[in-house]
Amino acid sequence: LRNAAPRRYAILAPNHFRENAKTAHGVIRYGTDETVAVVDPSCAGMRIRDAVPYLHSDAPIVASVAEALTFGPTALLIGTAPKGGRLPPSWRAEIAAAIAGGLEIVSGLHDMLADDPQFARAALEAGTKIWDVRKPPDVPIFSGAAYDVASPIVLAVGSDCAVGKMTVMLELSRAARSNGREATFVPTGQTGIMIAGWGIAVDRVIADFATGAAEQLVLAAAQHEPSCILVEGQGGINNPAYAPVTLALLFGAAPDALVLVADVRRRHIESFGTPILSYRHLIRAYESLCATVKPAQVVAIALNTHGVDEDAAHSEIARARTETGIFADDVVRFGPEALWAAVERSLVKRAPLRAEMAAG
């Protein structure tokens, strides 16, 4: 499924690596490609693990791409997305230096770097490439072919954006593999794509084709007949800005089971103040939509208890179990084994609804 040989990354995250570099952290933590250096003048001289303790990497943080080149990277990864996904002008010189140094550029910005005349010309001259991971391929309209995938499909659905859906699916795929199951992680957003080396940023696809994009991803993952397909979710069903992408995955990925992901501290939808729904309400919302096309149930709840102490985490997990009757856990804090076991127990292939059946 990967689009290239393994990469050795230098990660560009100027002044943002410590606090605001979700993409960089994800790639360092879960990526199949090695990170050999991070470029951030604000913490140059530190090791990655010193700047961000939960990242277990001794790779150096340096002040410039020129320094990073001495560690032998093959690609420069843009490791943080400024609001709006535009390229800050101050980053241009560093990107140009990376291209001149022969590095591939891997970017998740909304601005397509391969369409930038200066970068495009420089890459051509240096004999290297620019991979805009958000650039959507041409995909067909949803066809229903995803209904015929033999492997069980699990989709992460959330209480909102940025609650940990990608992390949960990556942790579950690790747990599955350590239990001898071949689970394929399906990336649907920029960081997931950088981590896995393939995928489609479904949020960047033309709305009419978003469900089709989700379907194509599942079909690609199904080619090797894994024992399980774990699809990264996006958005949240009542986040007014991003719910259409959420729904595109809910129908397009044709899931057999759902894992609900929620941040225990989040009380309202980011940017809008709309309330976060209760676990039961979220489950009803997702299941009732699935029930109209292809039934799927929430089989486990993955809580993000980051930022609360361990006692509070245990009580939040207990509350979720009591309120819903569904197994809940925090896969980062307590490991993914138990949640994976709960998911695996529930894996059953389901058929889509057909009018003839409904009429009968």
Next chain:
Amino acid sequence: LRNAAPRRYAILAPNHFRENAKTAHGVIRYGTDETVAVVDPSCAGMRIRDAVPYLHSDAPIVASVAEALTFGPTALLIGTAPKGGRLPPSWRAEIAAAIAGGLEIVSGLHDMLADDPQFARAALEAGTKIWDVRKPPDVPIFSGAAYDVASPIVLAVGSDCAVGKMTVMLELSRAARSNGREATFVPTGQTGIMIAGWGIAVDRVIADFATGAAEQLVLAAAQHEPSCILVEGQGGINNPAYAPVTLALLFGAAPDALVLVADVRRRHIESFGTPILSYRHLIRAYESLCATVKPAQVVAIALNTHGVDEDAAHSEIARARTETGIFADDVVRFGPEALWAAVERSLVKRAPLRAEMAAG
């Protein structure tokens, strides 16, 4: 709101005008711009009303653009969308003839004619323009500004694609105007845009921005503070291919009230075989989604009884009323007055949900 002075249309619909030219029929029936000729060799020599009895126009049908030019059009409208939205090669010569004749080209094809080098060059030479109505403008992410629109907003929601949502909203805006209310029709798809002379094809917007596009349309319509904003709907909440666009309108247009549109003969979602939901199920699905962001209720049901006899139409309408307790009618068959009255009675501005309120 219009992007140009009134047009005089020649409509290109070769061999499709009678049976498969939804766009042409919509523009002739509801358009604010005049149609002076239709180009379709298969029924050349007839008047429009002879070929399609429900269209009350005496304009001629001719065999070629060259003939159409003699009736003084200012624009050529591509009046039918082949499957997939691609331009049939056999139409190129007619489009080129129209450009050479100085006509503006108005097209709703997925293929952007303005990006076609031959057409672009020819238009430049002829001093005319190409308007690809599906070409989306740059729009921001949904901001919530639509919540502050003072005019009541009504959105058509449907049991599926192509059941008559646009027609219902156009008929309601006619009825509103004939009752002295200034109702603004908001076009969200290609035919609606051609009819009204402005709008955004929301299905063509990048998924992340689809809700934002719906919001921008409502904000534009609100500028003149109409007594009512009537938003064309798209897709259906359980049509797996198009539901994301449906949801983008449901959240992005920030409706205060919904009109449910259904085709009484449709039993399953087109192309997928998924069952059409019952009226009550549809109402619950739409209202429960709205209830998580900004509450809105289905205040009227517009049935499309095309293809059943008048007795059956009456009994379908009675059934819908009985099953739901909501006023139902067919606005094409029986006129829009009664349904408009039902909608107008229910117009109340609603506020979006806020976490503080929900917590209280």
